[in-house]
Amino acid sequence: MPLAKFQAQVRGAIIDGTVAPLALILTGGVKSLERFAIHQRHYEASLLRALVEKFPAVVWLAGSPFVAAAARAFIRQHPPSAPCIAEYGETFPAYLGGRAEAQDIPWLRWVGELEWRLGHVSLALEHLPLPVAALAGIAPERLADRALALQPGLHYLAAPWPVDELLKLFLSDSAPESYALDPEDIFLEVRGARGAFSMARLNAATFTFRRSLAQGLSVASAAEQALDVDPAFDAGHGLVQLIAAGLATAIGVADKDTQQ
Amino acid sequence: MTAHHRFVPAPAGVGLRLPHLAEVVATRPAVGWFEIHPENFLAIPHARELLIALAGDYPISVHSVGVSIGSAGGIDRAHLKRVRDLINAVDPFLVSGHLAWSTHDGEYLNDLLPLPYDQETLRIVAAHVDEVQQGLGRQYLVENPSSYIGIATSTMNEVEFLSELVRRTGCKLLCDVSNVYLSGHNLGYDPHAYLDAMPADAIGELHLGGFLSEEDDANAGQQMLIDTHAQRIAEPAWDLYAYALRRFGPKPTLIEWDNDLPSVATLLAEAEHADAIAGAVFEPERHRAAG
Numbered sequence A: 001m002p003l004a005k006f007q008a009q010v011r012g013a014i015i016d017g018t019v020a021p022l023a024l025i026l027t028g029g030v031k032s033l034e035r036f037a038i039h040q041r042h043y044e045a046s047l048l049r050a051l052v053e054k055f056p057a058v059v060w061l062a063g064s065p066f067v068a069a070a071a072r073a074f075i076r077q078h079p080p081s082a083p084c085i086a087e088y089g090e091t092f093p094a095y096l097g098g099r100a101e102a103q104d105i106p107w108l109r110w111v112g113e114l115e116w117r118l119g120h121v122s123l124a125l126e127h128l129p130l131p132v133a134a135l136a137g138i139a140p141e142r143l144a145d146r147a148l149a150l151q152p153g154l155h156y157l158a159a160p161w162p163v164d165e166l167l168k169l170f171l172s173d174s175a176p177e178s179y180a181l182d183p184e185d186i187f188l189e190v191r192g193a194r195g196a197f198s199m200a201r202l203n204a205a206t207f208t209f210r211r212s213l214a215q216g217l218s219v220a221s222a223a224e225q226a227l228d229v230d231p232a233f234d235a236g237h238g239l240v241q242l243i244a245a246g247l248a249t250a251i252g253v254a255d256k257d258t259q260q
Numbered sequence B: 001m002t003a004h005h006r007f008v009p010a011p012a013g014v015g016l017r018l019p020h021l022a023e024v025v026a027t028r029p030a031v032g033w034f035e036i037h038p039e040n041f042l043a044i045p046h047a048r049e050l051l052i053a054l055a056g057d058y059p060i061s062v063h064s065v066g067v068s069i070g071s072a073g074g075i076d077r078a079h080l081k082r083v084r085d086l087i088n089a090v091d092p093f094l095v096s097g098h099l100a101w102s103t104h105d106g107e108y109l110n111d112l113l114p115l116p117y118d119q120e121t122l123r124i125v126a127a128h129v130d131e132v133q134q135g136l137g138r139q140y141l142v143e144n145p146s147s148y149i150g151i152a153t154s155t156m157n158e159v160e161f162l163s164e165l166v167r168r169t170g171c172k173l174l175c176d177v178s179n180v181y182l183s184g185h186n187l188g189y190d191p192h193a194y195l196d197a198m199p200a201d202a203i204g205e206l207h208l209g210g211f212l213s214e215e216d217d218a219n220a221g222q223q224m225l226i227d228t229h230a231q232r233i234a235e236p237a238w239d240l241y242a243y244a245l246r247r248f249g250p251k252p253t254l255i256e257w258d259n260d261l262p263s264v265a266t267l268l269a270e271a272e273h274a275d276a277i278a279g280a281v282f283e284p285e286r287h288r289a290a291g
Helices: A003-016 A032-054 A056-062 A064-077 A092-098 A108-122 A132-137 A163-172 A204-214 A219-229 A235-244 B018-027 B045-054 B077-090 B119-136 B158-169 B177-187 B191-197 B235-248 B264-290
Strands: A146-150 A154-159 A186-193 A196-201 A248-253 B013-015 B034-036 B060-063 B094-098 B101-104 B107-113 B141-143 B172-176 B203-209 B212-215 B223-226 B253-256
Touching (some): A032 A056, A032 A108, A056 A064, A056 A163, A108 A154, A108 A186, B018 B045, B045 B077, B077 B119, B158 B191, B177 B223, B177 B235, B235 B264, B253 B264
Parallel strands (some): B013 B034, B034 B060, B141 B172
Antiparallel strands (some): A146 A248
């Protein structure tokens, strides 16, 4: 049997549970398929553990059986695409939110989205920030075309629920007897490095400006996006605030040809 | 391909896993060397930064669990490049991986899966080892797997396969002594005969890991061994380690412990035990040589 066909059959047995084609190929013991189940169990158990460990607040809020059931289904439907398991699970919150059992807890997906980003930024490094004085060397008419490189441990998340409050409760280990959560659009800046993280709410225009810059847009394009949200947005002030907060590491042209 | 062997550390090393990283950085324990899985560090810049700092003080071995030299669909070149970048940053004295596969059609199965040992597999694995050695610019050590099942279409045994792989590619072998014991138990062969048949000149490193004994679902009333890397090295594996040292001579030896991690002190104690066994094996020879 060609190796590729054999591996397709093993893949089907592990992920889909289709073991019958392997029955005549495997040896070892009287019932070799029973032994093959070691690989099936390892696939599920190792990825289940990896996923659940990344979303402790989701588990805290929804319960371990609920999250584990969703994770098991996710693992079958969305196997990892690369060997770095630390990168596996980014789409799990959206998957979780799309499950029928989660329809009564629509905020759960957003807790997961925030938790993923907090975990991600806490593993990052913080680079030397760009000084505000760097702006002085650029003619105002040239600044509009420039793009900024931002700190790697920086994420922007817009959510329709105030899930940052839920995360704070989880992190402070101070759950009240009951808690009322009403829909509210929030705009979060999540920042972290070397094991630490923080999150802050921004107004919608500042959020849009900074997220657009993080996506690589030029200062002018990011300002246009922010002005669409709030015609009173002051892009110059917003730019100085961002740099003063140490969020930018380099300034360059918008085609990513950045230079310090 | 160039030789990057800065030196071969005499004492045993231990696997460095992320939960121990901060403690190791802070305390700088007395241990011969560390082995890391690059896949644990590639996506975590902070951990990578700490590892690079440690590499200035300890010899590092890079042991990949994700390169998948046995995949019929080819090597994941993007992943290989990431591994190469890390290797260039830490300048390891050894680079190794497994005789196994884990990727199929863009999906990573998070396991070290068995291969049929036949001419087609040999051709594919040899081509991939060539590609890895070329891509990394290093000699690659290929580890014998832990096995629970065999594959009926195999036309040669594992040692024959590994020996031919060495001949075709110039790679070296990482002999996991615990895997030899475990696979011999599970598949019914003599682990001593397996070690006797291995090409001694090609052995560049030894591994020792803990395994679990549980009821064999495939053979009622019998036990099978599971390669968990979650407990101390079993006594029969220590005995086989002494046999391997007599057969292969002194080699860098690693204590692997990946799950249910113990304290760093427990890992170091296992490494000291490996050193004591090596001392008992080789000291009489040194005395004879001196006399």
